[in-house]
Amino acid sequence: MSETPTMEKHSFQTEVKQLLHLMVHSLYSNKEIFLRELISNAADAVDKLRFQSLDNSELIAEDPDFKIRITTDEQAGTLTISDNGIGMSKDELIANLGTIAKSGTADFLSKLSGDQKKDANLIGQFGVGFYSGFIVADKMTVVSKAAGSNESFSWSSQGEGEFEIEPSDKAGRGTDIILHLKDSEKEFLNDWRLRSIIGKYSDHISVPVQMLKPAEPAAEGEDPKPSTEFEAVNKATALWTRSKSDISEDEYKEFYKHISHDFTEPMSWAHNKVEGTQEYTSLLYIPKNAPFDLWNRERSRGVKLYVQRVFIMDDAEQFLPVYLRFVRGVLDSNDLPLNVSREILQDSSVTQSLKNACVKRILSLLEKTAKKDPEAYQHFWEQFGNVLKEGLGEDFSNQQTLAGLMRFSSTHTDSAKQDVSLDDYVSRMNDGQDKIYYITADSFETAKNSPHLEVFRKKGIEVLLLADRIDEWAISHLSDYQEKKLVSVTQGDLDLGELENQEEKEQREQLEKDSASLIERFKAVLGDKVKDVKVTHRLTDSPACVVSSEGEMSAQMARLMAAAGQSAPEIKPVFELNPEHQLVQHAAEQSDAVFEDWAMFLFEQALLAESGSLNDPGTFTKRLNKLLLAK
Structure with a gap:
């Protein structure tokens, strides 16, 4: 040319x-x-x-x-x-x-x-x-x-x-x-x-x-x-307008590739025609693999909207919540005007009704997949699980359904693989157990090896191990499942209820009385660094741990907010001591000057185990060296 x-x-x-x-x-x-x-x-x-x-x-x-x-x-x-x-x-x-x-x-x-x-x-x-x-x-x-x-x-x-x-x-x-x-x-x-x-x-x-x-x-x-x-x-006939019995699996798969521009086949789909007070047809797909920009909440999302077979818009986001942004499909309504705009959709009661129907259809499809093909659902969870968790805090009307779709790691297997459902957990609960226990941490290894789990491991009580960044925020919105309260093992006073026999309760009360003067010595040294000092009932092998008060923002959540550049309230932990541990008993035998170093060391060691870092690691190292060289 x-x-x-x-x-x-x-x-x-x-x-x-x-x-x-x-x-x-x-x-x-x-x-x-x-x-x-x-x-x-x-x-x-x-x-x-x-x-x-x-x-x-x-x-x-x-x-x-x-x-x-x-x-x-x-x-x-x-x-x-x-x-x-x-x-x-x-x-x-x-x-x-x-x-x-x-x-x-x-x-x-x-x-x-x-x-x-x-x-x-x-x-x-x-x-x-x-x-x-x-x-x-x-x-x-x-x-x-x-x-x-x-x-x-x-x-x-x-x-x-x-x-x-x-x-x-x-x-x-x-x-x-x-x-x-x-x-x-x-x-x-x-x-x-x-x-x-x-x-x-x-x-x-x-x-x-x-x-x-x-x-x-x-x-x-x-x-x-x-x-x-x-x-x-x-x-040359819109596929969603045809009868399901006339459409082959291959046709459904190719139509998905057409509307999504995805190279791979979908995991599953739901095709429904509804007649009655509202008339509409929906064909919704769940992809097999996550798109590369899944975590961009501002990316284009939603379904293709048709009104009476006439194409209206791509990515009609009003019909899907953000946590289902991976879903693709077509929605064809007879109840919306042909000149419908995004602004009209935003405030339309018809839109809200169609959205509710689409969400229930998708969640039902996921439930069926989880029951009929656990392997396929496990792959879905690995691809989209962290996005689905957003729904716990954004969709309260479907929260229990979403909770049933969640998958976690747990102490049942100590595997990092997230394949434990809340139904699995409930089915394995000990006699007398009325709570679902969990722990959140920065990493799976930190969660699995946390000292907070010691008494639970000793008693054979399963604990969910949550280590994804979204977990702390998501789980904070889920108070219960199947009338079983969800309880963090790192927050509040530990109450094992019927899982603790009368003899254990009496021994605990006696230990608290015997350790009263020791607790006061620790309080005097730690002062306003802590909210309180208590005898622990969580630990069997470790000398001490820190916990958050009931209803207070957890240290993990505070760290996440700080990482996101948001201000978080100052949180003073509750310091829990194991008076039967050799290090604590050794500290109790020291003079006040040496005891002060031991008290600070045990406190900072507990902070390090809980958060993985200290504000002043240099001073901690010097104190540790000093104690190691002491005769």
Whole structure:
């Protein structure tokens, strides 16, 4: 193509260059998916114009029949995907095809390892889209005319460093994507091959995907006449409007890939048509793998919204809470107005009703998966568990259902694997036990080895081990499950109730009386560093520990708030002593001056065991060295 004064050259965004290289080299074994992606994009362009035409019918007056056409030119070696949808202006061509607008792109690229198989899965989670065309083409040309515009432009690139933009003379609205196929990819000029790919991946597209009818057999002695008539090669019926019995598993899976641009298959889905006071159809999917930007709560989320089969918007977030941001799907309502906007959805009672129904449908689907296929649910939990935990503090109406879906590590196995449900825990509770015990910590090892667990291990009482950053916040919103109170083993006075016999209670009371003077000595040394000093009933092997008062913010929560840059109230711990421990007894025998060092050492040692750090580790080290050298 010769350069003219009207031609402009632009450089790709850096991330586009990286992604193009990785895509071409990682997706070679799944190259046919380029056609699925380009047809999906064309269908989206048609949906967007269909919606805009509700307010401005002039946009489609000259060509009211929406369609996608696939044509080939064997001599030129080109494959063209054309649509008469919304089209793109010059600025939109540059923005949409020269950059990747997804947030977190750099973070996504940093996770790519160079292992083609693993990278293919990651790229699939990111979404391959338009750039997948370069898997089979060494050059792509895009000619587009925005609906309602008199101008059209051509975009072209060889998928390396640059792309070119220049005016074109396209007649009708929409977009033509012309792939100049590599010599090794000419199989995609074959009519039968294209039809089979469309049938496999795009049968569910609600827009007719057309190809030229096969040529009529020529009469003897005559040359065959090329066909000029187009026919639809897909069902062209919105998949969610069809009866469930008429839809195959493969069709459901391909439709998921179409709406999510996910390369992998979904874990499960729920397809429901509701009639009565409200009429709507929902098709909701739970992905198998988490997207790379799952933890960005501001990322686009939600379902595709249709009203009476007419596409209204992508990512209608009003129908899903933030903690279900990984769910994909379609919602088609007969009870919303066709000109519905995001602002109207925000305050609509119909929206709230549909949202409640969708949430219950998804949670029910997760419950069924957990019961019928624990292995699949375990994989789901490893991918999305920490996001689901957000619901404990954000969705109180479904809190008990969500609690039943939680999975934890526990002292039952001492394994870091989170595979213990609250139902599992309750089923194993000791006779007389009426509480669910848990501990939160910065790491699994810290939780598992905490001195607070000593009496629980001695008595064979299971304790949940919570070590994810969100756990402290999430569990603080869950007060009980199945009428069993959830209790932190690091907060408040320990009351084991019926798990402690009368003899043990009497021994505890006697120990408190015998240790009264020792407790006073510790109080005198520690002063306002602590809220109180008590005899412990948690410890069997350790000399001391620190705990938070009942109802007070835990030290773990305070640390999390500080790490997030938020101010937290000053928390003075309760210091609990084990008077029967040799170190405590040794300290009690010392003179006041030496005892002061022992008291501070035991206190700081307990703080270190609980939080993993000290405000003044230097002084602690000097004091420890001094005590070690004392005779």
